[in-house]
Amino acid sequence: MSAQREMKEKNPWPTPVTIIIIIVIGVIAIVALVTVAVLQNKSVPQKYKYGIVLDAGSSHTALYIYQWPAEKDNNTGRVEQTHSCKVKGKGISSYASEPWKAGESLKECMGEAENTVPKERAHETPLYLGATAGMRLLDIVNSSASKNVFQAVEKALQNSPFSYQGARILSGQEEGAFGWVTVNYLDDRLKQGLKTTGALDLGGASTQISFISDNFDGSESPINSVNFRLYGNDYNLYTHSFLCYGKDQVLKMVLANQTQSGATTVLDPCFHSGYNETKNYSVLYDSPCVSGRKPQEAPEKFDHIGKGNFQECQKAVKSVFNFTFCKHSRCSFNGVFQPPLQGPFGAFSAYYFVMNFLNLTDTSMPLETVKQKLSQYCGTSWDKIKRQHPTVNVKYLAEYCFSGTYILTLLTEGYDFTAETYSNIKFIKKIKGSDAGWTLGYMLNLTNMIPAEAPDSPPLPHAGYVSIVTLMTILLIGLLLFVALRIFWPRCSKKTQIV
Numbered sequence: 274m275s276a277q278r279e280m281k282e283k284n285p286w287p288t289p290v291t292i293i294i295i296i297v298i299g300v301i302a303i304v305a306l307v308t309v310a311v312l313q314n315k316s317v318p319q320k321y322k323y324g325i326v327l328d329a330g331s332s333h334t335a336l337y338i339y340q341w342p343a344e345k346d347n348n349t350g351r352v353e354q355t356h357s358c359k360v361k362g363k364g365i366s367s368y369a370s371e372p373w374k375a376g377e378s379l380k381e382c383m384g385e386a387e388n389t390v391p392k393e394r395a396h397e398t399p400l401y402l403g404a405t406a407g408m409r410l411l412d413i414v415n416s417s418a419s420k421n422v423f424q425a426v427e428k429a430l431q432n433s434p435f436s437y438q439g440a441r442i443l444s445g446q447e448e449g450a451f452g453w454v455t456v457n458y459l460d461d462r463l464k465q466g467l468k469t470t471g472a473l474d475l476g477g478a479s480t481q482i483s484f485i486s487d488n489f490d491g492s493e494s495p496i497n498s499v500n501f502r503l504y505g506n507d508y509n510l511y512t513h514s515f516l517c518y519g520k521d522q523v524l525k526m527v528l529a530n531q532t533q534s535g536a537t538t539v540l541d542p543c544f545h546s547g548y549n550e551t552k553n554y555s556v557l558y559d560s561p562c563v564s565g566r567k568p569q570e571a572p573e574k575f576d577h578i579g580k581g582n583f584q585e586c587q588k589a590v591k592s593v594f595n596f597t598f599c600k601h602s603r604c605s606f607n608g609v610f611q612p613p614l615q616g617p618f619g620a621f622s623a624y625y626f627v628m629n630f631l632n633l634t635d636t637s638m639p640l641e642t643v644k645q646k647l648s649q650y651c652g653t654s655w656d657k658i659k660r661q662h663p664t665v666n667v668k669y670l671a672e673y674c675f676s677g678t679y680i681l682t683l684l685t686e687g688y689d690f691t692a693e694t695y696s697n698i699k700f701i702k703k704i705k706g707s708d709a710g711w712t713l714g715y716m717l718n719l720t721n722m723i724p725a726e727a728p729d730s731p732p733l734p735h736a737g738y739v740s741i742v743t744l745m746t747i748l749l750i751g752l753l754l755f756v757a758l759r760i761f762w763p764r765c766s767k768k769t770q771i772v
């Protein structure tokens with residue numbers, strides 16, 4: 274009896290039971306923590322928000338749908354293109370005489386947008402339409418026709434389930450700057466504050482060049498300067514848009530230069546030998562880029578006959594650039610200021626379509642070789658070209674010699690890329706699944722998706738945080754168990770000895 278009392282005084286708890294309880298609690302805690310960690314890190318179905326931009330270009334309209342993670346609205350989620358749709362037919366500016374058709378033309382792509390954006394998101398999905406050089410030109414020659422086209426387009430878009438935010442003509446400066454934002458956003462250069470890529474955009478009616486130059490602070494030519502503060506970095510961008518220097522308008526200008534005498538036959542070095550089409554003077558001179566030069570005594574039609582000569586084509590193309598006047602320290606052409614070229618460049622839209630067709634996107638190829646290959650292509654007969662490419666749109670096919678020659682002339686003579694700096698250009702269509710062009714930059718700007726300051730980011734990602742808490746708790750429980758065993762185990766041993 275006294276021995277039993279002594280034992281109870283020395284060892285007041287039922288030691289093995291306590292240990293078992295501690296172990297069970299410890300195991301339950303570990304299982305609970307691991308379960309929480311696993312569940313927290315399990316991917317849940319992503320919810321997205323959407324934005325839609327219609328690019329109403331001179332040659333055609335395209336619709337782009339962008340998406341970004343819904344819970345990352347605070348400017349940290351990545352915006353990506355999820356769908357695009359090419360509107361059938363020509364650009365909206367071609368509907369000047371029957372504006373209602375401009376609205377009608379958008380219906381099919383708007384239908385695709387309704388099928389892509391989840392119904393419950395539609396009412397909060399912003400929808401924008403931006404028109405570029407085609408509408409800029411129409412606005413110059415016939416501003417009331419331009420207004421009518423916009424009215425028709427607005428009517429069609431207002432009837433959509435999306436949150437329509439308006440349709441307007443972008444300035445050339447905006448087109449250049451937003452193209453630059455798109456390229457650098459998609460390359461993750463803005464968020465990380467990396468050196469930026471310049472943007473070269475070739476459309477049907479205008480062309481843009483935009484880049485950051487250490488030698489440009491905007492003071493020499495303020496109209497070419499756009500200032501941005503993005504993710505905490507300041508950018509002073511040089512940008513210029515050349516209206517009428519898109520490839521369709523330059524083709525008109527080159528042909529206009531060759532038809533000044535009002536000839537009935539034009540032997541054109543930029544078209545393949547064997548090419549022969551009868552064309553209308555009125556169609557050739559219907560644009561404000563050439564209309565002032567229409568010969569007075571022009572017949573109704575002319576025979577456009579190909580000669581297929583690259584060197585002569587280069588001369589013909591060069592005639593549309595004016596290098597004779599420059600009131601600045603340096604100019605590209607037509608008296609437009611341009612600082613020295615700097616950095617890598619992404620060249621997209623028609624730059625890519627044309628160079629890709631010609632198999633000339635590899636800019637590590639010496640410039641001379643590129644010219645030789647193009648010269649060979651231009652010298653190929655029209656019959657052979659058609660036979661080699663039976664599925665390619667004949668209008669494009671007939672123009673690739675001219676278009677390639679224009680691109681090389683614009684880059685080298687116009688912008689001053691040399692044999693050395695030509696390799697700084699990369700011909701691109703898409704970056705990480707999104708088309709290169711002004712539309713994404715435009716939407717990012719209008720939805721304030723790029724903050725001026727770098728957003729505060731947590732020191733650890735969520736998964737890392739959960740893992741560390743789990744690890745620390747396991748270590749703590751282990752330590753507790755260890756201490757408990759150290760305290761109680763000797764007593765247990767002693768107890769057996771006593772008993």
Ligand SMILES: O=P(O)(O)OP(=O)(O)OP(=O)(O)OC[C@H]1O[C@@H](n2cnc3c(O)ncnc32)[C@H](O)[C@@H]1O
Pocket residue numbers: 329330331332333364405406407475476477478479480519520521622623626627630669
């Ligand atoms: O910016 P603007 O000047 O308004 O023009 P756009 O928006 O219509 O210009 P795009 O980038 O859509 O197209 C540029 C040009 O490339 C032409 N184009 C489109 N696809 C092409 C292809 O596969 N091959 C050759 N040319 C193509 C198109 O007709 C235009 O002349």
